[in-house]
Amino acid sequence: MKRKGVFICIEGLDASxxxxxxxxxxxxxxxxxxxxxxxxxxxxxxxxxLIRRYILRRKNRVSSAIEALLFAADRLDHIxxxxxxxxxxxxxxVSDRYVYSSIAYQGGTGxxxxxxxxxxxxxxxxxxxxxxxxxxxVATSRLRRERSVMEKITIQRKVREVYLKLVEEGLMVRVxxxxxxxxxxxxxxxxxxxxxxxxxxxxxxxNRPKDQ
Numbered sequence: 427m428k429r430k431g432v433f434i435c436i437e438g439l440d441a442s443x444x445x446x447x448x449x450x451x452x453x454x455x456x457x458x459x460x461x462x463x464x465x466x467x468x469x470x471x472x473x474x475x476l477i478r479r480y481i482l483r484r485k486n487r488v489s490s491a492i493e494a495l496l497f498a499a500d501r502l503d504h505i506x507x508x509x510x511x512x513x514x515x516x517x518x519x520v521s522d523r524y525v526y527s528s529i530a531y532q533g534g535t536g537x538x539x540x541x542x543x544x545x546x547x548x549x550x551x552x553x554x555x556x557x558x559x560x561x562x563x564v565a566t567s568r569l570r571r572e573r574s575v576m577e578k579i580t581i582q583r584k585v586r587e588v589y590l591k592l593v594e595e596g597l598m599v600r601v602x603x604x605x606x607x608x609x610x611x612x613x614x615x616x617x618x619x620x621x622x623x624x625x626x627x628x629x630x631x632x633n634r635p636k637d638q
Contacts, residue, residue: 431513432625433550434618435524437589438558439582441568442603443610447558448522450611451618455518463512466522468497469504490535497528498545505550525549526557526592534584554621556614557589558603 436451438444445466452464468474468482477496481488501524512519525546533539562582593600601613 429513429550430516432518432554432621433509433513433521433552434518434554434556434621435521435526435552436556436558436614437523437526437530437598438603439560439562439565439586439589441565442558442560443607444558444603445522446607447610447614448520451614452520454615455520455618461515461517463508463517463519464522465504465508465512465519467504467524467527468500469508471500471503471507473500473503490532490537494528494532494537494542494545497532501525501528501546502548505548509550521552524552524555526555526589526598529592530585530588531581533588534581539588553625554617555598556617557593557598557600558610559586559589559600560603562586564604 434451436444436448448464448466452462455462468477473496477500481493481496487493509519509521528546529539529542532542562579562585565582566579589598590600592598599617601610601617603610
């Protein structure tokens with residue numbers, strides 16, 4: 427696919443603030459005049475809805491391999507139905523979770539990371555992947571509702587370990603989420619401003635967002 431737009435994903439543990447920051451980012455970019463599409467995983471498609479009913483609301487976790495396969499199927503549907511069309515239109519796509527969630531959450535169970543990457547080989551590479559890092563105990567303490575099957579602190583600790591490995595590999599950029607919301611927002615904005623300046627060097631003065 428010839429990409430005209432920009433693809434950004436925001437990742438993190440549940441209750442890390444990633445959804446809040448994704449919405450803040452989307453609204454900020456729109457105020458700057460950019461065409462922006464917000465999306466998320468699991469997607470709003472039929473497979474994504476199945477995941478919410480069959481995987482996330484269960485009291486007992488199913489096989490991590492089944493989880494990985496379902497998320498991979500939803501991701502392909504998500505990419506073809508939402509992400510690629512928006513990128514072809516030249517829009518900025520901000521995805522709340524993406525392939526790194528599968529690597530971290532299913533990989534955190536001990537499932538082979540190479541296999542998870544293989545079944546997700548169709549997943550297009552984001553231009554920027556932000557990991558909002560929050561200690562698992564802090565993240566779980568923020569949950570005010572009944573925790574899903576993947577939100578137990580023992581699972582979250584293993585998930586965080588995988589995320590940090592992805593940061594070490596250079597696949598993601600770590601942002602310290604254990605700070606004020608405004609501090610996290612500013613760091614993410616700086617990352618996006620730098621990305622857009624590098625992506626559109628000839629239009630640097632026009633397209634580089636300025637903090638407001």
